[in-house]
Amino acid sequence: MEKERISSTQLVVLLIWTTLGTGIVTIPYVLGLFTVRDGWISTLLSSAGGLLVTAVAWLYIRMLEMRRLTEALLRTFGPVVGRALGLWVVFWIWISNCTVLRELELFVGNTILPRTPEYVIGFLASTTFAYAVYMGVEVLARTGEFILPLSAVVGPVLIMLSLQYMDIHEMMPVLADGWSPVLRGAVVPALAYGMEFGIVLQYLHAVNHRQSVLGSLVMSTGLVSVVLTIVVAITVGVTGHSVSYLNYPVLEMVRTIRVGRFLERIDTLYVMAVMSTIFIKLGAFHYAWCEGMKDIFGLSSHRTLAVPGALSVWAGSLAVFAKAGTVEHFIITDVPSYFVFTVLVIPAVTALAAWWKQRRTHRGAPRRNVA
Amino acid sequence: MIAMAIVACVVSYLIHRPTSWRERVLTWAILLCVVGLSLRTALHLWPNLDVLGPLDLVFGSLTRVIYKVL
Numbered sequence: 192m193e194k195e196r197i198s199s200t201q202l203v204v205l206l207i208w209t210t211l212g213t214g215i216v217t218i219p220y221v222l223g224l225f226t227v228r229d230g231w232i233s234t235l236l237s238s239a240g241g242l243l244v245t246a247v248a249w250l251y252i253r254m255l256e257m258r259r260l261t262e263a264l265l266r267t268f269g270p271v272v273g274r275a276l277g278l279w280v281v282f283w284i285w286i287s288n289c290t291v292l293r294e295l296e297l298f299v300g301n302t303i304l305p306r307t308p309e310y311v312i313g314f315l316a317s318t319t320f321a322y323a324v325y326m327g328v329e330v331l332a333r334t335g336e337f338i339l340p341l342s343a344v345v346g347p348v349l350i351m352l353s354l355q356y357m358d359i360h361e362m363m364p365v366l367a368d369g370w371s372p373v374l375r376g377a378v379v380p381a382l383a384y385g386m387e388f389g390i391v392l393q394y395l396h397a398v399n400h401r402q403s404v405l406g407s408l409v410m411s412t413g414l415v416s417v418v419l420t421i422v423v424a425i426t427v428g429v430t431g432h433s434v435s436y437l438n439y440p441v442l443e444m445v446r447t448i449r450v451g452r453f454l455e456r457i458d459t460l461y462v463m464a465v466m467s468t469i470f471i472k473l474g475a476f477h478y479a480w481c482e483g484m485k486d487i488f489g490l491s492s493h494r495t496l497a498v499p500g501a502l503s504v505w506a507g508s509l510a511v512f513a514k515a516g517t518v519e520h521f522i523i524t525d526v527p528s529y530f531v532f533t534v535l536v537i538p539a540v541t542a543l544a545a546w547w548k549q550r551r552t553h554r555g556a557p558r559r560n561v562a
Numbered sequence: 563m564i565a566m567a568i569v570a571c572v573v574s575y576l577i578h579r580p581t582s583w584r585e586r587v588l589t590w591a592i593l594l595c596v597v598g599l600s601l602r603t604a605l606h607l608w609p610n611l612d613v614l615g616p617l618d619l620v621f622g623s624l625t626r627v628i629y630k631v632l
Binding site for chain 1: 566577603
């Protein structure tokens with residue numbers, strides 16, 4: 192039995208970094224493919240994804256209490272179907288982590304280490320998050336808290352400094368092309384990144400207070416939505432329509448910051464913050480994967496596969512996403528439906544099956560003779 | 563990359579030695595997968611193996627419907 196516990200604050204921090212880690216890098220780029228002026232509306236709508244996950248989590252916790260998703264699948268559907276569904280869930284976590292690691296390799300390779308082979312960048316990242324996961328959920332959550340001041344200071348400073356280059360007219364007229372591009376732009380933020388909050392179902396056993404989980408989910412959803420909206424609005428205001436042609440629009444926005452001849456090229460701070468948050472995201476997903484594998488294969492500890500699993504993510508990120516374009520195609524085309532099925536449909540069906548099973552058990556139980 | 567993968571696999575096995583036969587089999591299976599995936603990447607083996615193909619077939623078409631509806 193795990194003794195490590197995390198508080199609701201640590202859960203909120205973990206969930207925020209889990210979504211913002213790659214979200215802040217990829218969402219402005221994806222939005223640029225559909226809409227530029229109204230991108231900020233799309234990110235506001237993205238909170239729908241987090242709220243849907245909260246609704247499913249409410250149903251799930253009501254029926255299955257604080258059991259992990261993989262554990263609940265085995266209990267509800269039995270060893271054969273439950274294991275098959277559990278394997279589906281751990282594969283989802285694994286492929287998500289491969290995508291995140293590949294995004295990190297590309298981001299670091301393109302921005303700060305252009306001559307370093309991508310597999311070396313990926314290897315260093317995977318050994319780091321493997322170590323954090325090996326040490327346990329508490330270490331992972333504390334690392335998330337540790338980098339909070341860095342981002343809480345650097346983020347607002349970068350936003351304040353970039354406001355001087357912002358032109359509000361870049362966002363005008365509002366909804367000139369109607370709602371269609373805005374809603375299409377909201378698909379990836381809501382149904383891909385919003386669904387990532389669903390990882391919380393693998394953390395239920397580790398949370399201190401049962402009542403705080405839903406509140407943490409709502410708070411994380413709101414905060415992520417607000418931060419993304421501000422970032423997208425400023426990025427569009429600063430870089431204008433060139434957002435559609437940039438791979439990393441936020442990075443370009445940060446690169447424009449210059450205070451006289453005194454302060455420039457502070458994009459290093461942004462890259463540091465992004466790398467730290469992606470590291471937390473990788474760790475959060477990998478811990479969930481290790482716990483899932485522990486349930487499915489009856490392992491003694493999540494530590495058993497912490498290092499081999501991280502190596503599989505490293506090798507998988509390069510083997511599955513050989514070309515950079517494959518990652519973008521996967522995120523835009525496959526991820527929304529795939530994540531909705533795995534994060535919303537499977538837990539909801541599990542909760543309903545548990546409810547039906549409970550009801551049948553109560554009906555089958557011998558009635559007391561009141562007379 | 564292959565050398566890196568092999569060394570990392572051996573080191574990872576030494577860091578946390580599995581206690582039961584089930585853990586041993588699972589650990590070795592994952593480590594062999596790591597070496598296999600590294601071989602695929604470094605030597606371009608099995609170039610037609612598309613891991614994302616089935617996902618793209620099922621979920622890609624569903625997402626395209628969502629985009630079309632919107």
